Structures are given as structure tokens and as C-alpha cells.
Amino acid sequence: MSAFSDPFKEARADSGVMQCPFHGENITMILRHEDVRKAAKDWQTFSSDAPFRVPIPSEEDVRSIRQLPIETNPPEHTDYREIVEPFFQRAKDPTMIAQVEALIGSMITQALECESIEIVNEFALPVQSRALTYLLNVPESEGEIWVSWGIHVFKVTGGEFKAGTALESYLHAKFDQAEANPGPDFFSALSQATFRDRKLTREECMGFANLAFAGGRDTIIHSISCAIGYLAEHPEALEFLRADQKRITLASEEFFRVFMPLTHIGRVCPADTDVNGVTVKAGERISLAWASANFDEAAFPAPQEIRLDRKPNPHISFGFGTHLCLGAPHARLILRTLLKLCCDRVKRITILKADERVEHEAKFDRTLGYDSLLVKLEALRRL
Secondary structure: OOOOOOHHHHHHHHOOEEEEEEEEEEEEEEEOOHHHHHHOOOOOOOOOOOOOOOOOOOOOOOOOOOOOOOOOOOOHHHHHHHHHHHHHHHHHHHHHHHHHHHHHHHHHHHHHHHHOOHHHHHHHHHHHHHHHHHHHHHOOOOHHHHHOOOHHHOEEOOOOOOOOEHHHHHHHHHHHHHHHHOOOHHHHHHHHHHOOOOOOOHHHHHHHHHHHHHHHHHHHHHHHHHHHHHHHHOOOHHHHHOHHHHHHHHHHHHHHHHHHOOOOEEEEEOEEEEEEEEEEEOOEEEOOOOHHHOOOOOOOOOOOOOOOOHHHHOOOOOOHHHHOOOOOOOHHHHHHHHHHHHHEEEEEEEEEEEEEEEEOOOOEEEEEEEEEEEEEEEOOOOO
16 A cells, blocks of 8 residues: 555646646646746746635635735745744754654653554644644643644634634634733744834734644644654665664655645736646636655656655755745654654554545545554564
8 A cells, every 4th residue: 555646647747737626716737846846936927925825725714814924925925934934943943852852752652552553643643733832932731722623723613712713713812812921932922023113913913823833734744644654564664764863864855755745735827827838817826736746757766766865855845935834844853853763762663554545636636644544663672
């Protein structure tokens, strides 16, 4: 069984584009590595200044706020990004690195003591949620609230927060607290931040926070799950990394390339645009198909092979150009730490039950990871 697929191979080789309907909207997907990178840098032709329309499908029905900075173009994007960048760079700080190592170490200890553990909801979701508390500099106990939301945060309503979605109600409450009693946390920093010599509005604060909670949630969860599933199915890979842990850096980048959770992201064409022979009308969307570009034979020799020592590896799983993912250092820290601790402490991972996750669309089905992954971890006994 393979936890990934590349349904774009033929269209990528043929025309380099695929027209596919998404919720009634026909979107032209850009499939080739070079074309995706060019389009990602050309914000005048392919604009991100499109509230709710950057994700595919659009999110008008699940949030009421423009996400910042991702749904803006330069120069606004640059100025917005500078406001929050220091928090996302915390993933490179030795204190946070130690926190993440302790967190994942304790989760592996618990897993080793159990007969089995379900990775997606019982391991990856708590790791992602608790690690985010370190990044945002809030109490770790907040992570338990975030765990309770499950994998898909926009689908959660009710509970303690009944006005609108759980996420937006929660964020409003946190910003109210931060304005009354500011501290060293993410919410307080935003509530006191300025943009071009004025205070951020509440809507802008919410836009930053909404992306922080939604943007890297299922992506990190699926990256963790896919990596564990791969090590279970390929015990030789774990031995390869264990023999020389310097290999972990390249291996993690290869996992990010192959197990790209986000198929694509949207851009809006302000004017009629020719895209590989397809006319995209003004106001219509194209998509940057990261998952297709990461399997482009022109950029990656034998792209279907997982090569843990692949170098160079110009994957674009964290985007490209202006909108390079703010959370990339955080994602890299989590995956590299996971691989290191598996090398140190786990002899073998056995899959007991796996339910594949498949993205079903009108023109393609894409397998990526698991809806559920039940495994048993066996401890490494060192003499």
C-alpha cells in the first residue's frame, strides 16, 4: 500500500494544466514545477488579494475574516508579515527546540507503553496542538482546547463558544483578555502591534490568528502521520537514518516533498490571462498545484521514488516566492525531532490498521496519508 499518489502525471506531461471544477467553479490548475514557481512569484498576474479565495475550496462559509498575511499582495504583504515573523522564528530558539524534544519524547514514551496507538488523532494532533503553544508563547494547557477541536478546525461549532465557529469565538475571547492583561504571548503582541503607524484593527488581529491556527494544522498532522506510516512500512528506512542521524535533514525534506498535504492553493487573475493555452477570464481563479510540481520529472529524477538522501531537493511544499510559509521552521523542527527520537528509541513500528485518506475531486483522486493509522511501537533496547 502507498500513502501517496500522483494523479497529475499525464496532464502535467501533456499540457501542463488541468481544468477541474471545485464546488461549481472551474479552476485551471498549473501543474509543472517551473510554471508553478514562475506563477507564485508573479503576484501582479496571479493575485493573492482575494479574501476567502486563496484556499480551494473557497472559505466564505467557514470564516468571516481575511487571513493575514496570505490573502494580500506586496507591499502590504511584506509589512504585515514583519509583524508576526518573530513569533514564527521562535522555532529556531534553543528553548523551544528543547520543549518540542521533551513533548515528542513524552508522547513516544506513552506510545511505547501502549499495545497500540492511533497516530492521527491520538499522537499527531496533540503534538501539533501542544507544540503550537510553544510557538505562540501561551500556556501549554491551551493546547488541550485546541486538541478538542479535532483535525478540521473550521468544522467545529458549539461547546463553550457558541457564537459562530469555535475558532473565531475562541480568538475573540483571547484578544479581549490580551487587551485587558497583555503579556509576552502572540495574542498580546498582535493587540499592541501597529501597521503603517496605526494600531491593528481587531479584524486584522483575527486574520493573523485565524491563519496561525488553521494554516498549519492538518498539514503538520498529516506530515507526522505519513512519516510514521512510511517508517512502519519501510523498516530499512529507519535503520538507514539510525546508522547516521545526519541523514535526517535530507530525509525530512524528502518526506515534505512526497507527503505534501496541501494539493494546491488559489490565485485570482485580475485580467484575462493565457495559462498554457487556456484563457482564464478576469476575476477567475487558477491554482498553484504544489503536489503536482513536487512530482515533476523535469525537477526530480525518479519522483515516485522516496530517496531519503535526495539532493538537491527543490520541493515547494512550503510555497515559493513572496508567500513562503511562515510556519516552515516550525514544521521542520517537529518532523526532524520526530525522526531523531524514533531513531533513538523505536526499534520497529507495526501497522495494525490503516484507513487511507483520499481527496476525491471531479477530475482526480489523490491519496495522501491516513484518516486513521493504528500502530504498535516497539522499544529499542540498547546494550
